[in-house]
Structure formats: C-alpha cells, structure tokens
Amino acid sequence: xxxxxxxxxxxxxxxxxxxxxxxxxxxxxxxxxxxxxxxxxxxxxxxxxxxxxxxxxxxxxxxxxxxxxxxxxxxxxxxxxxxxxxxxxxxxxxxxxxxxxxxxxxxxxx
Amino acid sequence: xxxxxxxxxxxxxxxxxxxxxxxxxxxxxxxxxxxxxxxxxxxxxxxxxxxxxxxxxxxxxxxxxxxxxxxxxxxxxxxxxxxxxxxxxxxxxxxxxxxxxxxxxxxxxxxxxxxxxxxxxxxxxxxxxxxxxxxxxxxxxxxxxxxxxxxxxxxxxxxxxxxxxxxxxxxxxxxxxxxxxxxxxxxxxxxxxxxxxxxxxxxxxxxxxxxxxxxxxxxxxxxxxxxxxx
Numbered sequence: 106x107x108x109x110x111x112x113x114x115x116x117x118x119x120x121x122x123x124x125x126x127x128x129x130x131x132x133x134x135x136x137x138x139x140x141x142x143x144x145x146x147x148x149x150x151x152x153x154x155x156x157x158x159x160x161x162x163x164x165x166x167x168x169x170x171x172x173x174x175x176x177x178x179x180x181x182x183x184x185x186x187x188x189x190x191x192x193x194x195x196x197x198x199x200x201x202x203x204x205x206x207x208x209x210x211x212x213x214x215x
Numbered sequence: 216x217x218x219x220x221x222x223x224x225x226x227x228x229x230x231x232x233x234x235x236x237x238x239x240x241x242x243x244x245x246x247x248x249x250x251x252x253x254x255x256x257x258x259x260x261x262x263x264x265x266x267x268x269x270x271x272x273x274x275x276x277x278x279x280x281x282x283x284x285x286x287x288x289x290x291x292x293x294x295x296x297x298x299x300x301x302x303x304x305x306x307x308x309x310x311x312x313x314x315x316x317x318x319x320x321x322x323x324x325x326x327x328x329x330x331x332x333x334x335x336x337x338x339x340x341x342x343x344x345x346x347x348x349x350x351x352x353x354x355x356x357x358x359x360x361x362x363x364x365x366x367x368x369x370x371x372x373x374x375x376x377x378x379x380x381x382x383x384x385x386x387x388x389x390x391x392x393x394x395x396x397x398x399x400x401x402x403x404x405x406x407x408x409x410x411x412x413x414x415x416x417x418x419x420x421x422x423x424x425x426x427x428x429x430x431x432x433x434x435x436x437x438x439x440x441x442x443x444x445x
Contacts, residue, residue, distance in 0.1 A: 108247040110266045113239060114254050117232040125254040135261045142263060145249075147238055175234040 111143040111167070117174065119157040126164055133165065143167035149174045234307065236332040239293055240300040253289040265292050265352075272350035273299065274340045286340070286349050288333040302345040307335060 112132055116125050125146060132144055145168045146161050152174060161169050239251055248266050269275040269292045276286035340346040 108245065110248045111246050111250075112262075113242070113246075113249045113251050115236055115238075115251075116254055117235050121254040128252055128254060132262075136263050140263075142266065143246075145246075147235075149232065149235055152232060172235065172238045174232045175237050176232070 109143050110141065111145045113145045113147065115147045116157070116161065117149045117152055119153050122157050122160060125161065129164055129166060145170065147172050234332050234335065236288065237300070237303055237307075237335075239291075240295050240303060241297075243295040243297050243300075246295060249293050249295065251291045251293060269350060269352070270294075273347060274336075275350040275352050277352045285333065285337040286351070288336050290352075291336075292350075292352070299339065299346050303335060303339050306339055306345075 114125055114128055116122065129144060129146075136142075144166055146166045147170050148158055148161060150158065150171045158169065158171075236251070239249065242249060248269070250262060250265050265275070271294070272292075273294050273296060274286075275292040276288065277290060278284070278286060337349075338344055340349040342348045
C-alpha cells in the first residue's frame, strides 16, 4: 500500500491556533469528500499548552503529531545532535485514521 | 515578515523555534507527498492538484516577493526524503567556518540568514546544495499585492466592525474578492484579526495573548490586478 498524501501545518505557539483552525476548515471546505489526502498538524508541546493541543485534536485534524522545537544557532546544533537521524517510526502508518492521535515526541533533550 | 520575537514562544523566550519546520523532512516513512502551509495561510482555492502536478520534484514552492531568487517557505510541496533531513541537519551544524553562517555568534542570534528556516532551506534546495534545485510554482499561488477593489472591501469592513469568527472572515473574503488573492494581512492573535492594519475582527471563542503574525492569503491572482503597494 502506498503512502498517503497530506496537507501539513505547524503550530509552535498557542497564539497561532485560530490560524490553524481557519486553515483546517478552509481545506475541508475547498475539497469535498471523498478526499484523497490527510490533514496533519505538527505541534510543539514544549511551547503549546495542553488546552490548545486538545483543541487541535477536537477540531478535526486527521493526525496531530508532537515534535521537538528545533532551534537555530548554537543551541540548535546541540539539539540536532541529540535528535539523531531517525525519521518517524513506521508505527505512525497505523494511526492515520479520522481520530486525531497525539503521537510521542522524539528524544527529549535539555 | 518573520520577526525575531515570533521565533520564540511567548511563554518560553529562551526557546528558539526557528527551524522546527525541518521536521517536515522526517516524514518520509509516513507520507508520499505533503503540501505544507504555514498556520497563518488562508487557502482560497482547492490546492490538492499540487500533489500530482509537482511530481516528481522534491520541493516546489513560490518565489519570495522580497527576494525572488529564493522561495518562500510558507507554502511548500515536499516529497520527503531521509537524505534531505540528514543534509539539512549537517548544513545547520556545520555551516561555514567554525561558527557557521547559521550559528548564533553572540548566543542571541538566529541561524539561517533570514533568522528562520527559509534561508537554510534555500541553501539546501539549490543547484549547488545537496537537495537539488527547487521547483518553481507559479507566483499566482501566493500573493502579497493589493487588488485595487480589495481596498474598497477593507473600507466596507471598517464601517461595520464587530465580532466575526475565522470562518466568517474567510467566507466574507471569498465573497468580496471573488477568490482573488489579496495582500497579506495582519493577524493579531490577542483575539483579533487586523486586516490591512486598520480593521479589527474578533474571532469568537478565541482568547489568546500577544504575538502577531501575518495572514497570507493564497489564491489565484489575476495579472491585471497586480500592483505594488509598498
């Protein structure tokens, strides 16, 4: 089975939630069913509060994925070292359903 | 459009978020093709045909209005590859010289030449970069110029302020502009959307603090309406 296509957005601060919600609803509105793609939101739990993440899940994204912030500058370099080269585990292929699933984040670092 | 203040979280000023977008390049085991849209982008037309018409290009995007040789990273069609994630990571770490052109320098700085992901991505997805040259999408997909009659639309809205949900905002924008692309607006997320810096619309049930961003409207632009409004 080939991999799906998806629209993807990213939320790194709660203040952008209205934009993400408008984006989601716009995509749903512009592309009537049956849709041949998923709509995914990446979010940084370190900088986005739990209430906002809850609203993302309720809003109707096919998948909500928690990710680590990636910084630029010297602090970014350290973070990238710890993150290593792994891409997402293939486990994620099984969670692409209409239920928004909050997936685990990558290796944590300080 | 990106200010340094936007690159950190209001609650965590120490936490630089500038390159979090790079996670898109780790999705190769999950997705075949993805269309990335910044959270402050408002689609006006269906975009799903971009999944197929961009094949087989790895990265497709529109020229940046400020520096058209570079692409704008707010809207990108990506076929994720592990090698791009690895390469971008290395580029960030190594840069140029011991500090690297993407490094902090004084500890407060940002990486990429524009302070965020766009510089790094343009470096990688170029003829000389490891990702190969980026595929140029027609500029009509991303607009940042005012059609003349949208100014009139804004004036109309000014005379009838009031609360408006994000969905209603989108509906009105579509109706008034006929789907034509409009200029980037200011989205003030303290519960307000400010169109053209003069209009205030309060999204219902949204109460957030502080940070601003620009709401970029993506749509189809009719060439006769293009004019520069700087």
